[in-house]
Amino acid sequence: MAGAPVKTRPNNLPAELTSFVGRRRELSEVKRLLTTTRLLTLTGSGGVGKTRLALRGAAEMARGFPDGVWLVSLAAIDDPQLVVQGVFSALGLQDMSGGWSLATLSDYLADKHLLLVLDNCEHLLDSCALLAVTLLKACPELRIIATSRQALGTTGETRMRVPPLALPEDGEALTPERLATCEAVALLSERATAVQPGFKVDVGNAAAVLRLCRRLDGMPLALELAAVRLEGMSVEAVVKGLENELPVLASRNRGAETRQQTLEATIGWSYGLLGEEERLLWARLSVFAGGFDEAASVTVCSDDNLPPDRVAESLASLVEKSIIQRDPDRQPARYWMLETVRRYGRQRLRERDGEVDLQRRHRDWVLQLALAVGAHDHHEVEAFDRIQRELDNVWSALDFCRRDPEEAAVGIQICRQLFPYWWSRGPLGDVRRILDGLHALTAEDSLPRAWCLWIAAGLAVVQSDAAAAWPMAEECLRIARGRAEPELLAMASALTLFTSLYIRKRSEEELISLANVMIADGRSSDRWYMEAYGKSYTCSIRLGQGDLAGAIEAGESALAMWRDHDELFGRGAVLNNLAEAQRRRGEVDRAEALAREGAAGQHALGGRRGLSQLVETLAWMAADRGADARAATLLGYADSLRESIMLALLPVHQARHDACEQASRAWLGDARYARAFEQGATMPDVEAIAFVLEQQPARLAALSAATPKSLPSAVLTRRELEIARLIADGLTSQQIAAKLFISERTVTTHVTNMLNKLGLSSRIQLASWVASEPVGARNA
């Protein structure tokens, strides 16, 4: 029976998709050791079951870690410098700081009582060793379980070798019933039952089963691969097939190296039994890092030799044969390979001389995902979430691009299209490092160089690294003027303007002139967003001048454009300034409404930096109107948001923050203020954003709880389901549009699509359908 992830503590442990067999002694040892050591490394051959043991041990120990147990999966990471980012990501944090990421992480974990599981460390040993040593020294209540073929080799590390599953002693006479209780046989039997329901160890097959388990050295992965073959073959036939592949197993010296050979030979045997299309697909799928969905596999892997319809079929077949793992709880279903299996496929891909071609196709697929982020349209939330899921693939594609000067321009194009994503969610430091590498591959005064500088300077400003940003912005503008390329010139103007707003190196007249370049470009091209950005910046400049009427005129005009295109990222750029302008003019209600709209947009995009600023602004506004408890709660939420992105309050906001706190504290008293602040700091995200938006948390919680797992028959997208629920709640299209910050036209399109998908003909039927769905569609 598959297990569920532990629920008692915060965690990101995956649900167990298959039963956990045996390992009672090892599990007990893991738990015992974890009480005496702070760094436990489970070592052993690939496929011996280190990860399953670590995860089960972590889950069973979770109660002792109030701040949770967190899996950091390193299999898909090849770059040692991305390991810290992997930890941030596992903890659900965004590192937007410009400091040393490891010190930032140490600060965050310093008072936390939690358990990290660093899985698959063997290819990143030095990096993981340094991470572990540094964190354990700085964080007294932290414990780490690492899994690796080799120990990390650090002081204080306790090593535990994970053996293969237990087998009977040679010569031991066992009844079939007793044999079936041996761990290796139990696993084989359990997995065989999944493909051949009547399978059991009996007098007729006991000897062959034992021989098979011995042949496979009790290696769990090898046993699983062999077991699925029992669907169409007898145990004897499987043993015979393996004997041809595994002559080395005659040896009785079964050390780690031999077991590794056993596993590789078993994987090779599985590969040999496949049809050509399945073999080709296995090899090609190895280009993905960290998994993929079916559509991606078709896009990247199909060609004349492997037509698209055959990809889907072969994929299903590889899942059946346990070559590919499938998580059906994700929508769309997510596929991945165990690292040992993936590396085997990659080796076959190299032998077929198709590696570089596949890497280019993979890179092009990532570029398409990036283009969706940079499209400035209403799909941006989906596009952002997609990139979040595919981040390992993005790093992999960028790594490919920065190894070859001919690929650099595409790498820069990917980074450029992803700029809104990086801006909102980071990790800024790692992207800047990748851009450094790409920059070195570009020619002087070339367009790719200019774009590279553009992205890097923009991210540097976000990190408050003006010393780096200013020369890059100047260089970008110089190249743009020399090339007279309209889009680049407009974007370089935007960059210079944006940088100048932070470091005040240009006069306000110059800034207005740069904004006008953008507005003119937007009006003379199909880049409407350039005009909207130009007006947004004009709003900011006018606000700085104290010209409230000018700021509001420009800001409202920009806001109308962003709304008209259902765009959230650009909208965020103007709403904070526009809200401030309205507040200063005395339009308090309008100001709060604008700030709330901005907060909703930033929340949808996962932009915690922008959200924290808007929540802070709303706190000040609440204090201004005497809503002191609300102000304190909002300050608490803003504080927790900043902690989750590793940023302190901007110095420019300190005075108003202090004034807000003092006013609220004076009115509420220290104890009530502290309680209200703590409430905001610890509120679950869905409740917190409902509080910010002054909406009913129950409804928001229901929307948020609509995990893909609960989508009815997977027919509706998350957005469609969201709209369906609102229809069931009796909202009109206009109300839904206002609530979800999309146009009425978009709501109508979604409704039409839903009716078509569900075979319904009216909104009333749609509402009835929502009400009749047992799980998911109704508010759960």
Next chain:
Amino acid sequence: MSAFVVERRLSNVNKADLAMLQEALRFACDRLTSRGEPVRCLGSAYLPGPARLLTLFEADSAAAVQRVNENVHAPFVSLEAALKIDPAPAPGEV
């Protein structure tokens, strides 16, 4: 052994962070040295204005210095060969 300078940009760091980074660099050097690739971290200087950290290494190759620096989780902007100039002995000093 040759000298190399590694430059990294680090804003928003304090003295404790820099001390921790120095320790991390030494740890990474010791690990590589123990595997037969000697690398020594001779020290660092932090420039608060431009927010840059310059670290001086000694090693047989730039590749070894690169490997050390890739494992400390702090991106570096450049790695350049350098000429290490020791202070001239004071008069009378041997």
